[in-house]
Amino acid sequence: MRLKVLAGIALVSCSLQSVAALKTEADKLSYSLGAILAEQLKQFEGINSDALSQGVEDTLENKPLAFDKQEMFRLIEKARKDQEKKRQAQLAEETKKNLERGLSFLKDNAKKSGIKTLASGLQYKVIKSGQGIKPAENSEVTVHYEGRLLDGKVFDSSYSRNQPATFKLNQVIKGWTEGLKQMQEGSVWELYIPSELAYGPGGIPGRIGPSEVLIFKVELLSVKKDSQEKEEKKK
Known part of the structure; x- marks a missing residue:
């Protein structure tokens, strides 16, 4: 058409x-x-x-x-409302499917060997244990990562760009903040993040659907020392 x-x-x-x-x-x-x-x-x-x-x-x-323009505007507005209603119905159906699939995945994943589940629902698996310091919530960290959907599709990867990411730990999704706070510098973990700790019902249009569970391989390369020391002094 x-x-x-x-x-x-x-x-x-x-x-x-x-x-x-x-x-x-x-x-x-x-x-x-x-x-x-x-x-x-x-x-x-x-x-x-x-x-x-x-x-x-x-x-x-x-x-x-x-016919007159008033009628034209009425028809256009009606068509827009109809399209929006249809879009919202499709979004609701997609959200429902993603929630059901995510809950089923996390339930089955929790039973697997090596998988740990935190009180928030965040799950993780230790791939490699580091020996360095753990970051605090406001620490600046440098990581390599790869993010996947449940179907295995990679939606983001610092490895593919050959460029690690540096950020404050309190400026990312809740699942990352909570997960990385448990990691020691040099560790490599796989995080299984419930949608409420990720991008929620909004997702990221074109990349992450509504209420999707995300899987991240995260390598904690370094914790900025001065930011860590400031956090320690606050305690």
Whole structure:
């Protein structure tokens, strides 16, 4: 359907002037307006490309419109509300599935050898034990990490960038803060983070769905000494 919509726009444009040669500012402006219009139309379903083309042509050529603009705005607003209602229903269904799958995974994972479960629900497995200091909540740490979804898809990795990440421990998701506070410098752990300790129902659009359990391999490379000393003095 989207291809038909774009084809309809292209036909109207071609009837006015060739889109092959975008030489002047007016040509480029016209093309830009068409591209922006197409982006806006992507949110709607069931668009009749012939009617769309007729509306564009009538407006550009100052012909009488089929009905008044008040009715047009009513139809557009109704379509937007319908699309939003559908989107919310899809989101609710996806959230429900992710919650059920996450709870099932964590329940089964807790029974596996080497898996520890904290009171918050955070789970971890020690891959390598370090001998260094443990960071405090406000410590600055440097880590290598790889984040995966339950289906195994990697959504982020400092290893692939060949660049460790440095941050304050209280500036990341709760599951990281709690997990890394338990680790000693030099340790490598795998964290299994419930959605409420990760990105919750919002997720990260395009990367992490709503209410998804996340799996992180985390290597604690270093704890900044001055930040650690300041934390110790506060105690």
